[in-house]
Amino acid sequence: MSLEEKIIIKAAQAKQAAFALAVLSTEAKNQALHAMAAALEARSSLILLENAKDIDVARKMGMSRSMLDRLMLNEERILQMAEGLRQTAMLPDPIGQGIGSTLRPNGLEIRKVRVPLGVIGIIYEARPNVTADAAGLCLKSGNAVILRGGSEAIYSNQVIASVITKAAYEAGVPEGSIQFIETTDRQAVRILLNLNQYLDVIIPRGGAGLIKAVVTNSTVPVIETGTGVCHTFVDASANLEMAKNISINAKVSRPSVCNSMETLLVHEAIAGDFLPLVIDAMKEKGVEVRGCEKTRSYYGGLVPATEEDWQTEYGDLILSVKVVADLDEAIAHIAKYNTKHSETIVTQDYTNARKFQQYVDAAAVYVNASTRFTDGFEFGFGAEIGISTQKLHARGPMGLTELTSAKYLISGEGQVR
Template identity: 65%
Template sequence: MENTLLLNEQAGAAQAAVNELAGLSTLEKNKALSDMADTLEHRQRLILAENQIDLTNSRNKNLSAAMLDRLMLNEERIHQIADGLRKIAALPDPVGSGLMEVKRPNGLDIRAVRVPLGVVGIIYEARPNVTADVVGLCIKSGNAVLLRGGSEAVNTNKIISSMLAAAAYSAGVPEGSIQFIDPTDRSLVTEMLHLRKYIDVIIPRGGSNLIKYVVDNSTVPVIETGAGICHAFIDKSADKDMAANIVINAKTSRPAVCNTIETLLVHRDIAKDFLPLIADKLSKYNVEMRGCERTRAFCPDMAPAGEEDWATEYHDLILSIKLVDDINAAVSHINTYGTKHSEVIVTNDYASAQFFQNKIDAAAVYVNASTRFTDGFEFGFGAEIGISTQKLHARGPMGLNALTTMKYLINGSGQIR
């Protein structure tokens, strides 16, 4: 009961700050972001000390190496987080920007402008950089934010959010705009999902189980993000060296993130040459490979892949591999098992590239480039609040514009209908 009351107080405080926050000037918001970045760098020792507590607790709980990597901070990562806030400050302010303007035959002037969403609730796991990214994006877009991080990173998230809030409030951001839900009681997630009175939108960031739970149980509008069963299809015309480089990067550079590939599809016409080549390269990166029966005919040392592998987001150095007859089979497999996140074809055939991009249902569809580019910074949006895998209200990397909605402003001279 005490935690429930606290949650309602925090959500209410965030909602109370909305109108004043939406009216802040761009200069005021940018000053706050700059001060927030400086604070994180100046006080990084305190952050690292709390992060060590979380890492120790997580190791004792036998969290995977991939999860520990997502949780771990060092001086370089804190500098990157601070630099991310400065990059947000350098981005154009979306609030108040015009979307359309029309003068009707009856003399009415109608304009549509961007306005903040209001209170944004974020439910996320592990990665403490999300705390700073989300707060920075919400402040710049004029939104209050209610943060509910995972228990594995509670100490790190708590100190980062408290530092950011203190710096922001000192710079003129209204009190209550940044709220971190401290208690790790899981029932609070369910209660948060029903606070329609205070929260305007919920954005979950984490594994598929978290996202599914939020989508299935929330009465607050949800933007579905993150789950990434991503694929690479190597077409028969592909440059094999290019294909190998893309697969290695997309699987091994950050295996725990949502834009890494989980399944490799290989055209049967190049299987004899390409499968042994890529298997040898992947083994040097300690990738565990699980192949279909036809794949294992060329690479018998692979573990067998089962039906569940095609539907699994590993978050680890594990890759399922399937031999397919043609591009139609590849597209069918992806549209069956994919999560509408990021997909890539490696090909030298223009028609195949166009066919793949037209037929694949995903937020980002690549030709001859790693899926690892599905990222707010890489798309030029600055930090992202998540990768939306749905079609409403946003899709793909969500930057500042995705954290706004529209308001119509109508000026008349006495018109009546």
């Protein structure tokens, strides 16, 4: 049997399961999510053993430090995966929720309610926690899912998928609802991107290359999760200690993820005081700092920042720093180089804070807080499928409601037109 035939069989099974899953009770879905969480915890030793195989291969291939961080699992991260499933179970079920209603003059009652999208294909890289997160969110929102992880995490993804799928089916979820593509053959992605007969939407989650390839080549509709060239702007009125703490958190807490800061913008009025403070702190954390000409005039010995730096998502302990004349220059820089993911201003000026939030075009725009909060769990959505940076259908952390569509239910008493 060819690879295409194998994938079509899985897709057809998911399509068939989606009909039953769409009407599965909230209680049954929640029971399954709790069973999946318990199974992850119970099989953590096996999951870590398989993850170690991926880590070993990745190190031999010279994988970068940031990618290794994305790939690595430990007891804490497995517990976080399980907690994400339990949090998802606690959230309101979006399916059947009323969005709006009206009574027409002719007596027709029209209601708009949430319904599942149907069958969702998730194509993702490196991070094996996505396997559990995506399966859980799709289950709670009544969608069947086809998972295709990256080759670098094949052992981890396979075991996680096997553990949670078995638990879900034993808890009463329709068989076929959770499908995992076991092959590392890249042709599997090409096949998925053209299965319009079975898939209702594709969601890519990974680096810029993966996302561009999916958007360019898919005939199935795509919800684009974006890369994160995120900025922190330290305004003239900023509390410098607060600005330092926010900047360190945004860059250092987990540099490999899409909501970490890549560029620090500093108002020239406080550059002389703030740059030595923050750059010293960054260097203590192992961050390589690259600066514009003005930045280097305040702090010597830095690597010069280039045009390429302003548009690069490092995903690593590297930071570009630029001194700007004012808020308007900061906004203009962000408009030119950001990926519409997450941006923040540190300021004590209410007018500047409101202007920044009004003028900056991004999925999440902060005042006096780290960009690292752009996350479904932190927003109270439970786990997330990804951060959408596009404007159609969904934007920002994609939780349960973003995985639904709508339909109209019309009731009449014999009306004709």
